[in-house]
Amino acid sequence: MTSRSRKLAAKVKRALGEHRAxxxxxxxxxxxxxxxxYLVAIVAGLLYGLYFS
Structure with missing residues (x-):
């Protein structure tokens, strides 16, 4: 995991924490x-599209 995706994950977790509460x-x-x-599926789809188009 890159630092960018880790930051994004932290942001998502924080938002979900508020949602969960x-x-x-x-x-x-x-x-x-x-x-x-869904997030992973979308990113995987985008990467697949970029590399194999």
């Missing part, structure tokens, strides 16, 4: 897992 632990965790999955 308002919705409850389990709901917040499920939301975070889904968000993280």
């Amino acid at each position: 308002s919705t409850g632990e389990a709901a917040g965790f499920a939301y975070a897992a889904n968000l993280w999955f």
